[in-house]
Amino acid sequence: MKENTASTIITRTLGTDNDYQYKIDCIVRKWGQYVGLANENELKEMHIYALHKLFENKLKTNTVRKYRAALKWKAAQLGLKIDSKKLEINKRFTRSAKAKFYPKELRLAVARNVRNCEWKSNKYAKDFLTLHLIAGPLLGYRMKELRGLNVSIDGGVVNVQIINGKNSNGRANGDYRTLIYPRLHNGMDLAKAFLKLKKFGEMSDYFAIVKSAANLHRKCLNELDVEQIIGVKLNPVMTTIRHEFKLAFEEANGALLTSAAMGHSSMITQKRDYGDKSTGGRKKLKYEKDEELINLMRIVKVAEENVEKVVKRISDVESVLADVKAKVKLNTPSM
Known part of the structure; x- marks a missing residue:
């Protein structure tokens, strides 16, 4: 059968x-x-x-x-x-609801499959998907955030400004985060890769390209023996790339800076949503870390203003909790 x-x-x-x-x-x-x-x-x-x-x-x-x-x-x-x-x-x-990481070996295998695949649905889908699989883990963007991507080059430094695109919790409010990269890393011109992503995001049919790329990704992934490549059964999607960024950035820089780098409104968010669940979490499956990506994240900087916003949110939460505890203490009858 x-x-x-x-x-x-x-x-x-x-x-x-x-x-x-x-x-x-x-x-x-x-x-x-x-x-x-x-x-x-x-x-x-x-x-x-x-x-x-x-x-x-x-x-x-x-x-x-x-x-x-x-x-x-x-x-x-x-x-x-x-x-x-x-x-x-x-x-x-058993398939997970949502894969929580996307190993480098699997990403590269899918990228090779994409290059060798005939795809007539959208002429840009193959190039975009290949670039997304390679450069996506370096930025950790949500798919809709490429629409507002801004890349500037200052000598040997690349500044990438990403407008937050999360619709829930009021975070898609025009706020942005800025990440600072070296222009060259291990022979790769990061500025060139980021500018290509920016160009895709500026295309009028960008979301049609993404949809076609998602279908192509599913096709190329299903043609592979995933378990043979990485030792476990996994069903990642295009947006799983963002999880790889989170895992590497947090390993290199800690939870606070990761929250700022990902545009989260709370440090709790990445603990809840990224890489720490039985539905494919790296910790559960004991998959090896991407040391090359982690080493790059160690030299990536987050703009101070983004870090300050996270710190302020933490302070605000702690202040509210302190007030609640004080009120509870006052209203608790003495024994």
């Missing part, structure tokens, strides 16, 4: 309805037709195990649990005796 076709059957059937027993009925019927079963009464134990494995490879762990329960219900309906041990979930092989 071709797994891609079987996966497509599952994906198209899942929809948004939460009635898992109904979905299992639909999946069993369509999948049964695909593998040549006349009707569901021909379903055997091995078919139940095969479906479970497809769910495990396609869905998040919590969702797999729900479909596993529905599969057991279906097996009981058909009078099948199921070995529960064969329906245990191997989390290592």
